[in-house]
Amino acid sequence: MNERIMRHGFFLFLFFVLTRSGLAQQRIDNVRIRVTDSLELEVRYDLLEARPGDSIYLQVRSRLRGELFILPRFLRGDVGKRVLAGSDRRIVWNVLGNSYSLNEDIQATVLIKSPPPPPNLPKGKSRQEADQPGVAVGNRQRYAGPAWALLSVVAPGVGNMFVQTPRPRIGLRPLITLGCYGLIGYGLMERQKSLDVYDNYLDQKNIRAGEPYYQEANRHHQRYYLATRGAVLVTAIDVVLTFVRGLRNSRQPNQVSGLVLRPGLQAGQPTAVMTYSF
Incomplete structure:
Protein backbone atom coordinates (compact mmCIF):
# COMPACT_ATOMS: atom_id res chain seq x y z
CA MET A 1 0.00 0.00 0.00
CA SER A 114 -23.72 14.14 23.43
CA PRO A 115 -27.47 13.66 24.09
CA PRO A 116 -29.61 16.80 23.97
CA PRO A 117 -30.25 18.50 27.31
CA PRO A 118 -33.60 17.78 28.99
CA PRO A 119 -36.42 20.25 28.32
CA ASN A 120 -36.98 23.10 30.71
CA LEU A 121 -39.04 21.86 33.64
CA PRO A 122 -41.12 23.82 36.13
CA LYS A 123 -39.12 24.99 39.11
CA GLY A 124 -38.80 22.33 41.77
CA LYS A 125 -39.69 19.39 39.49
CA SER A 126 -37.24 16.71 38.40
CA ARG A 127 -37.12 14.94 35.04
CA GLN A 128 -38.53 11.80 36.67
CA GLU A 129 -41.51 13.71 38.02
CA ALA A 130 -42.18 15.24 34.60
CA ASP A 131 -42.50 11.75 33.11
CA GLN A 132 -45.06 10.64 35.70
CA PRO A 133 -48.74 10.39 34.69
CA GLY A 134 -50.86 13.38 35.57
CA VAL A 135 -48.05 15.92 35.31
CA ALA A 136 -49.04 19.17 33.65
CA VAL A 137 -47.71 19.72 30.14
CA GLY A 138 -47.60 23.45 29.58
CA ASN A 139 -50.81 24.73 31.20
CA ARG A 140 -52.86 21.58 30.55
CA GLN A 141 -53.29 18.48 32.68
CA ARG A 142 -54.94 15.20 31.75
CA TYR A 143 -57.00 13.45 34.38
CA ALA A 144 -56.26 9.70 34.62
CA GLY A 145 -57.84 8.91 37.99
CA PRO A 146 -60.36 6.30 39.25
CA ALA A 147 -63.48 8.20 38.13
CA TRP A 148 -63.01 6.64 34.69
CA ALA A 149 -64.30 3.41 36.26
CA LEU A 150 -67.79 4.98 36.10
CA LEU A 151 -67.49 5.05 32.31
CA SER A 152 -66.47 1.40 32.31
CA VAL A 153 -69.74 0.56 34.06
CA VAL A 154 -71.76 1.58 30.99
CA ALA A 155 -69.03 1.02 28.35
CA PRO A 156 -66.66 -1.77 29.48
CA GLY A 157 -63.14 -1.23 28.13
CA VAL A 158 -63.64 2.44 27.25
CA GLY A 159 -62.90 3.84 30.71
CA ASN A 160 -59.76 1.73 30.86
CA MET A 161 -58.38 3.60 27.84
CA PHE A 162 -58.18 6.86 29.75
CA VAL A 163 -56.30 5.56 32.81
CA GLN A 164 -53.40 4.40 30.66
CA THR A 165 -50.29 6.56 30.91
CA PRO A 166 -48.64 8.65 29.68
CA ARG A 167 -51.43 8.90 27.09
CA PRO A 168 -54.70 7.04 26.44
CA ARG A 169 -54.35 3.71 24.67
CA ILE A 170 -57.07 2.11 22.59
CA GLY A 171 -55.65 -1.27 21.65
CA LEU A 172 -58.28 -4.04 21.68
CA ARG A 173 -60.37 -2.44 24.42
CA PRO A 174 -63.30 -1.51 22.12
CA LEU A 175 -63.71 -5.25 21.51
CA ILE A 176 -64.51 -5.62 25.21
CA THR A 177 -67.37 -3.15 24.80
CA LEU A 178 -68.69 -4.90 21.70
CA GLY A 179 -68.30 -8.30 23.35
CA CYS A 180 -70.23 -7.31 26.48
CA TYR A 181 -73.10 -5.73 24.56
CA GLY A 182 -73.10 -8.67 22.18
CA LEU A 183 -73.49 -11.09 25.09
CA ILE A 184 -76.29 -8.99 26.57
CA GLY A 185 -78.11 -8.84 23.22
CA TYR A 186 -77.71 -12.56 22.67
CA GLY A 187 -78.92 -13.27 26.19
CA LEU A 188 -82.03 -11.13 25.77
CA MET A 189 -82.90 -12.90 22.53
CA GLU A 190 -82.49 -16.27 24.23
CA ARG A 191 -84.71 -15.11 27.08
CA GLN A 192 -87.45 -14.12 24.67
CA LYS A 193 -87.19 -17.48 22.92
CA SER A 194 -87.43 -19.19 26.29
CA LEU A 195 -90.63 -17.29 27.12
CA ASP A 196 -92.17 -18.06 23.72
CA VAL A 197 -91.42 -21.76 23.96
CA TYR A 198 -92.66 -21.85 27.53
CA ASP A 199 -95.98 -20.38 26.35
CA ASN A 200 -96.23 -23.28 23.90
CA TYR A 201 -95.54 -25.65 26.76
CA LEU A 202 -98.45 -24.19 28.73
CA ASP A 203 -100.78 -24.68 25.76
CA GLN A 204 -100.18 -28.43 25.71
CA LYS A 205 -102.93 -30.69 27.06
CA ASN A 206 -100.70 -33.06 29.04
CA ILE A 207 -97.21 -33.23 30.52
CA ARG A 208 -95.98 -35.80 28.04
CA ALA A 209 -96.81 -33.62 25.07
CA GLY A 210 -95.36 -30.54 26.73
CA GLU A 211 -92.08 -32.09 27.90
CA PRO A 212 -90.11 -31.26 24.69
CA TYR A 213 -91.22 -27.64 24.89
CA TYR A 214 -90.23 -27.45 28.53
CA GLN A 215 -86.73 -28.82 27.82
CA GLU A 216 -86.25 -26.40 24.92
CA ALA A 217 -87.40 -23.43 27.01
CA ASN A 218 -84.97 -24.48 29.72
CA ARG A 219 -82.04 -24.58 27.24
CA HIS A 220 -82.83 -21.09 25.99
CA HIS A 221 -83.03 -19.86 29.58
CA GLN A 222 -79.62 -21.36 30.43
CA ARG A 223 -78.06 -19.62 27.44
CA TYR A 224 -79.65 -16.35 28.54
CA TYR A 225 -78.29 -16.83 32.05
CA LEU A 226 -74.74 -17.67 30.95
CA ALA A 227 -74.54 -14.83 28.39
CA THR A 228 -75.80 -12.09 30.68
CA ARG A 229 -73.78 -13.26 33.68
CA GLY A 230 -70.69 -13.44 31.48
CA ALA A 231 -71.22 -9.83 30.39
CA VAL A 232 -71.65 -8.76 34.00
CA LEU A 233 -68.46 -10.60 35.01
CA VAL A 234 -66.37 -9.03 32.25
CA THR A 235 -67.77 -5.59 33.09
CA ALA A 236 -67.01 -6.04 36.79
CA ILE A 237 -63.42 -7.09 36.06
CA ASP A 238 -62.90 -4.10 33.76
CA VAL A 239 -64.38 -1.69 36.32
CA VAL A 240 -62.11 -3.03 39.07
CA LEU A 241 -58.99 -2.89 36.88
CA THR A 242 -59.83 0.63 35.73
CA PHE A 243 -60.48 1.81 39.28
CA VAL A 244 -57.24 0.29 40.62
CA ARG A 245 -55.16 1.74 37.78
CA GLY A 246 -56.80 5.14 38.16
CA LEU A 247 -56.29 5.07 41.92
CA ARG A 248 -52.62 4.32 41.44
CA ASN A 249 -52.36 7.22 38.98
CA SER A 250 -54.05 9.59 41.44
CA ARG A 251 -51.47 8.74 44.10
CA GLN A 252 -48.66 10.09 41.95
CA PRO A 253 -47.13 13.15 43.65
CA ASN A 254 -48.14 15.46 40.80
CA GLN A 255 -51.78 14.38 40.48
CA VAL A 256 -53.47 17.47 41.92
CA SER A 257 -56.93 17.40 40.43
CA GLY A 258 -59.80 15.02 39.76
CA LEU A 259 -61.94 12.54 41.63
CA VAL A 260 -60.38 10.60 44.51
CA LEU A 261 -62.14 7.72 46.27
CA ARG A 262 -60.90 6.40 49.61
CA PRO A 263 -62.31 4.24 52.39
CA GLY A 264 -63.62 5.91 55.54
CA LEU A 265 -65.54 5.27 58.76
CA GLN A 266 -68.73 7.02 59.87
CA ALA A 267 -70.82 6.10 62.91
CA GLY A 268 -68.91 2.86 63.16
CA GLN A 269 -69.85 1.86 59.61
CA PRO A 270 -67.38 1.60 56.72
CA THR A 271 -68.03 4.20 54.02
CA ALA A 272 -66.50 5.43 50.78
CA VAL A 273 -65.31 9.03 50.85
CA MET A 274 -65.32 10.85 47.51
CA THR A 275 -63.23 14.02 47.06
CA TYR A 276 -63.27 16.08 43.87
CA SER A 277 -60.79 18.91 43.35
CA PHE A 278 -60.29 21.26 40.43
Whole structure:
Protein backbone atom coordinates (compact mmCIF):
# COMPACT_ATOMS: atom_id res chain seq x y z
CA MET A 1 0.00 0.00 0.00
CA ASN A 2 2.73 2.49 1.00
CA GLU A 3 4.87 1.56 -2.02
CA ARG A 4 1.95 2.10 -4.35
CA ILE A 5 1.28 5.54 -2.88
CA MET A 6 4.91 6.57 -3.22
CA ARG A 7 5.12 5.17 -6.76
CA HIS A 8 2.16 7.21 -8.00
CA GLY A 9 3.22 10.35 -6.23
CA PHE A 10 0.29 10.40 -3.80
CA PHE A 11 0.60 11.07 -0.13
CA LEU A 12 -1.72 10.47 2.79
CA PHE A 13 -2.62 13.52 4.84
CA LEU A 14 -4.55 12.67 8.01
CA PHE A 15 -5.77 15.55 10.09
CA PHE A 16 -7.90 14.85 13.14
CA VAL A 17 -10.26 17.51 14.38
CA LEU A 18 -11.53 16.63 17.80
CA THR A 19 -14.73 18.53 18.00
CA ARG A 20 -18.24 18.50 19.24
CA SER A 21 -17.82 21.57 21.32
CA GLY A 22 -15.05 23.12 23.38
CA LEU A 23 -15.72 20.57 26.09
CA ALA A 24 -15.57 17.69 23.59
CA GLN A 25 -12.09 18.81 22.50
CA GLN A 26 -10.91 18.59 26.09
CA ARG A 27 -12.27 15.06 26.47
CA ILE A 28 -10.31 13.41 23.61
CA ASP A 29 -6.54 13.59 23.41
CA ASN A 30 -3.44 11.93 21.99
CA VAL A 31 -4.90 10.75 18.68
CA ARG A 32 -2.73 8.43 16.58
CA ILE A 33 -3.25 6.96 13.14
CA ARG A 34 -1.79 4.20 11.03
CA VAL A 35 -2.67 2.25 7.88
CA THR A 36 -2.39 -1.52 8.25
CA ASP A 37 -1.24 -3.94 5.55
CA SER A 38 -4.82 -5.16 5.14
CA LEU A 39 -5.94 -1.71 3.97
CA GLU A 40 -7.56 -0.79 7.24
CA LEU A 41 -7.37 2.57 8.95
CA GLU A 42 -6.58 2.28 12.66
CA VAL A 43 -7.26 5.20 14.99
CA ARG A 44 -6.11 5.30 18.60
CA TYR A 45 -7.06 7.99 21.07
CA ASP A 46 -7.43 8.73 24.78
CA LEU A 47 -10.91 9.38 26.14
CA LEU A 48 -10.46 11.53 29.23
CA GLU A 49 -14.11 11.56 30.30
CA ALA A 50 -17.17 9.53 29.29
CA ARG A 51 -20.68 10.72 30.06
CA PRO A 52 -23.96 8.79 29.89
CA GLY A 53 -25.44 8.90 26.41
CA ASP A 54 -22.21 9.93 24.68
CA SER A 55 -21.61 8.52 21.22
CA ILE A 56 -18.19 8.47 19.54
CA TYR A 57 -17.97 8.27 15.78
CA LEU A 58 -15.48 8.69 12.96
CA GLN A 59 -15.86 11.11 10.07
CA VAL A 60 -13.61 11.04 7.00
CA ARG A 61 -13.57 13.62 4.19
CA SER A 62 -11.75 13.40 0.87
CA ARG A 63 -10.35 16.50 -0.82
CA LEU A 64 -11.75 15.29 -4.14
CA ARG A 65 -14.96 13.44 -3.20
CA GLY A 66 -16.07 15.25 -0.07
CA GLU A 67 -17.35 13.28 2.94
CA LEU A 68 -16.92 9.52 2.62
CA PHE A 69 -19.94 7.49 3.67
CA ILE A 70 -18.79 5.01 6.33
CA LEU A 71 -21.03 1.98 6.71
CA PRO A 72 -21.31 0.95 10.38
CA ARG A 73 -20.61 -2.71 9.58
CA PHE A 74 -17.09 -1.78 8.47
CA LEU A 75 -16.29 -0.08 11.80
CA ARG A 76 -15.24 -1.88 14.95
CA GLY A 77 -13.62 -1.08 18.27
CA ASP A 78 -14.30 1.79 20.64
CA VAL A 79 -16.92 3.56 18.58
CA GLY A 80 -20.59 4.30 19.17
CA LYS A 81 -22.18 4.32 22.62
CA ARG A 82 -21.01 2.89 25.94
CA VAL A 83 -17.33 3.64 25.30
CA LEU A 84 -15.50 3.71 28.62
CA ALA A 85 -13.04 6.43 29.48
CA GLY A 86 -9.40 5.46 29.29
CA SER A 87 -6.24 5.64 27.25
CA ASP A 88 -5.45 3.87 24.00
CA ARG A 89 -9.04 3.58 22.75
CA ARG A 90 -9.09 2.01 19.27
CA ILE A 91 -11.26 2.43 16.15
CA VAL A 92 -10.65 0.34 13.02
CA TRP A 93 -12.23 1.14 9.65
CA ASN A 94 -12.15 -1.49 6.91
CA VAL A 95 -11.52 0.97 4.08
CA LEU A 96 -11.22 -1.62 1.31
CA GLY A 97 -14.39 -3.42 2.43
CA ASN A 98 -16.20 -0.08 2.34
CA SER A 99 -15.10 0.27 -1.34
CA TYR A 100 -12.63 3.13 -0.76
CA SER A 101 -8.88 3.52 -1.15
CA LEU A 102 -6.42 5.70 0.73
CA ASN A 103 -4.39 6.99 -2.22
CA GLU A 104 -5.67 10.55 -1.88
CA ASP A 105 -5.68 13.40 0.60
CA ILE A 106 -8.25 12.87 3.32
CA GLN A 107 -9.25 14.49 6.59
CA ALA A 108 -10.34 12.25 9.44
CA THR A 109 -12.27 13.57 12.43
CA VAL A 110 -13.13 11.90 15.72
CA LEU A 111 -16.25 13.39 17.28
CA ILE A 112 -18.29 13.04 20.44
CA LYS A 113 -22.03 13.43 20.11
CA SER A 114 -23.72 14.14 23.43
CA PRO A 115 -27.47 13.66 24.09
CA PRO A 116 -29.61 16.80 23.97
CA PRO A 117 -30.25 18.50 27.31
CA PRO A 118 -33.60 17.78 28.99
CA PRO A 119 -36.42 20.25 28.32
CA ASN A 120 -36.98 23.10 30.71
CA LEU A 121 -39.04 21.86 33.64
CA PRO A 122 -41.12 23.82 36.13
CA LYS A 123 -39.12 24.99 39.11
CA GLY A 124 -38.80 22.33 41.77
CA LYS A 125 -39.69 19.39 39.49
CA SER A 126 -37.24 16.71 38.40
CA ARG A 127 -37.12 14.94 35.04
CA GLN A 128 -38.53 11.80 36.67
CA GLU A 129 -41.51 13.71 38.02
CA ALA A 130 -42.18 15.24 34.60
CA ASP A 131 -42.50 11.75 33.11
CA GLN A 132 -45.06 10.64 35.70
CA PRO A 133 -48.74 10.39 34.69
CA GLY A 134 -50.86 13.38 35.57
CA VAL A 135 -48.05 15.92 35.31
CA ALA A 136 -49.04 19.17 33.65
CA VAL A 137 -47.71 19.72 30.14
CA GLY A 138 -47.60 23.45 29.58
CA ASN A 139 -50.81 24.73 31.20
CA ARG A 140 -52.86 21.58 30.55
CA GLN A 141 -53.29 18.48 32.68
CA ARG A 142 -54.94 15.20 31.75
CA TYR A 143 -57.00 13.45 34.38
CA ALA A 144 -56.26 9.70 34.62
CA GLY A 145 -57.84 8.91 37.99
CA PRO A 146 -60.36 6.30 39.25
CA ALA A 147 -63.48 8.20 38.13
CA TRP A 148 -63.01 6.64 34.69
CA ALA A 149 -64.30 3.41 36.26
CA LEU A 150 -67.79 4.98 36.10
CA LEU A 151 -67.49 5.05 32.31
CA SER A 152 -66.47 1.40 32.31
CA VAL A 153 -69.74 0.56 34.06
CA VAL A 154 -71.76 1.58 30.99
CA ALA A 155 -69.03 1.02 28.35
CA PRO A 156 -66.66 -1.77 29.48
CA GLY A 157 -63.14 -1.23 28.13
CA VAL A 158 -63.64 2.44 27.25
CA GLY A 159 -62.90 3.84 30.71
CA ASN A 160 -59.76 1.73 30.86
CA MET A 161 -58.38 3.60 27.84
CA PHE A 162 -58.18 6.86 29.75
CA VAL A 163 -56.30 5.56 32.81
CA GLN A 164 -53.40 4.40 30.66
CA THR A 165 -50.29 6.56 30.91
CA PRO A 166 -48.64 8.65 29.68
CA ARG A 167 -51.43 8.90 27.09
CA PRO A 168 -54.70 7.04 26.44
CA ARG A 169 -54.35 3.71 24.67
CA ILE A 170 -57.07 2.11 22.59
CA GLY A 171 -55.65 -1.27 21.65
CA LEU A 172 -58.28 -4.04 21.68
CA ARG A 173 -60.37 -2.44 24.42
CA PRO A 174 -63.30 -1.51 22.12
CA LEU A 175 -63.71 -5.25 21.51
CA ILE A 176 -64.51 -5.62 25.21
CA THR A 177 -67.37 -3.15 24.80
CA LEU A 178 -68.69 -4.90 21.70
CA GLY A 179 -68.30 -8.30 23.35
CA CYS A 180 -70.23 -7.31 26.48
CA TYR A 181 -73.10 -5.73 24.56
CA GLY A 182 -73.10 -8.67 22.18
CA LEU A 183 -73.49 -11.09 25.09
CA ILE A 184 -76.29 -8.99 26.57
CA GLY A 185 -78.11 -8.84 23.22
CA TYR A 186 -77.71 -12.56 22.67
CA GLY A 187 -78.92 -13.27 26.19
CA LEU A 188 -82.03 -11.13 25.77
CA MET A 189 -82.90 -12.90 22.53
CA GLU A 190 -82.49 -16.27 24.23
CA ARG A 191 -84.71 -15.11 27.08
CA GLN A 192 -87.45 -14.12 24.67
CA LYS A 193 -87.19 -17.48 22.92
CA SER A 194 -87.43 -19.19 26.29
CA LEU A 195 -90.63 -17.29 27.12
CA ASP A 196 -92.17 -18.06 23.72
CA VAL A 197 -91.42 -21.76 23.96
CA TYR A 198 -92.66 -21.85 27.53
CA ASP A 199 -95.98 -20.38 26.35
CA ASN A 200 -96.23 -23.28 23.90
CA TYR A 201 -95.54 -25.65 26.76
CA LEU A 202 -98.45 -24.19 28.73
CA ASP A 203 -100.78 -24.68 25.76
CA GLN A 204 -100.18 -28.43 25.71
CA LYS A 205 -102.93 -30.69 27.06
CA ASN A 206 -100.70 -33.06 29.04
CA ILE A 207 -97.21 -33.23 30.52
CA ARG A 208 -95.98 -35.80 28.04
CA ALA A 209 -96.81 -33.62 25.07
CA GLY A 210 -95.36 -30.54 26.73
CA GLU A 211 -92.08 -32.09 27.90
CA PRO A 212 -90.11 -31.26 24.69
CA TYR A 213 -91.22 -27.64 24.89
CA TYR A 214 -90.23 -27.45 28.53
CA GLN A 215 -86.73 -28.82 27.82
CA GLU A 216 -86.25 -26.40 24.92
CA ALA A 217 -87.40 -23.43 27.01
CA ASN A 218 -84.97 -24.48 29.72
CA ARG A 219 -82.04 -24.58 27.24
CA HIS A 220 -82.83 -21.09 25.99
CA HIS A 221 -83.03 -19.86 29.58
CA GLN A 222 -79.62 -21.36 30.43
CA ARG A 223 -78.06 -19.62 27.44
CA TYR A 224 -79.65 -16.35 28.54
CA TYR A 225 -78.29 -16.83 32.05
CA LEU A 226 -74.74 -17.67 30.95
CA ALA A 227 -74.54 -14.83 28.39
CA THR A 228 -75.80 -12.09 30.68
CA ARG A 229 -73.78 -13.26 33.68
CA GLY A 230 -70.69 -13.44 31.48
CA ALA A 231 -71.22 -9.83 30.39
CA VAL A 232 -71.65 -8.76 34.00
CA LEU A 233 -68.46 -10.60 35.01
CA VAL A 234 -66.37 -9.03 32.25
CA THR A 235 -67.77 -5.59 33.09
CA ALA A 236 -67.01 -6.04 36.79
CA ILE A 237 -63.42 -7.09 36.06
CA ASP A 238 -62.90 -4.10 33.76
CA VAL A 239 -64.38 -1.69 36.32
CA VAL A 240 -62.11 -3.03 39.07
CA LEU A 241 -58.99 -2.89 36.88
CA THR A 242 -59.83 0.63 35.73
CA PHE A 243 -60.48 1.81 39.28
CA VAL A 244 -57.24 0.29 40.62
CA ARG A 245 -55.16 1.74 37.78
CA GLY A 246 -56.80 5.14 38.16
CA LEU A 247 -56.29 5.07 41.92
CA ARG A 248 -52.62 4.32 41.44
CA ASN A 249 -52.36 7.22 38.98
CA SER A 250 -54.05 9.59 41.44
CA ARG A 251 -51.47 8.74 44.10
CA GLN A 252 -48.66 10.09 41.95
CA PRO A 253 -47.13 13.15 43.65
CA ASN A 254 -48.14 15.46 40.80
CA GLN A 255 -51.78 14.38 40.48
CA VAL A 256 -53.47 17.47 41.92
CA SER A 257 -56.93 17.40 40.43
CA GLY A 258 -59.80 15.02 39.76
CA LEU A 259 -61.94 12.54 41.63
CA VAL A 260 -60.38 10.60 44.51
CA LEU A 261 -62.14 7.72 46.27
CA ARG A 262 -60.90 6.40 49.61
CA PRO A 263 -62.31 4.24 52.39
CA GLY A 264 -63.62 5.91 55.54
CA LEU A 265 -65.54 5.27 58.76
CA GLN A 266 -68.73 7.02 59.87
CA ALA A 267 -70.82 6.10 62.91
CA GLY A 268 -68.91 2.86 63.16
CA GLN A 269 -69.85 1.86 59.61
CA PRO A 270 -67.38 1.60 56.72
CA THR A 271 -68.03 4.20 54.02
CA ALA A 272 -66.50 5.43 50.78
CA VAL A 273 -65.31 9.03 50.85
CA MET A 274 -65.32 10.85 47.51
CA THR A 275 -63.23 14.02 47.06
CA TYR A 276 -63.27 16.08 43.87
CA SER A 277 -60.79 18.91 43.35
CA PHE A 278 -60.29 21.26 40.43
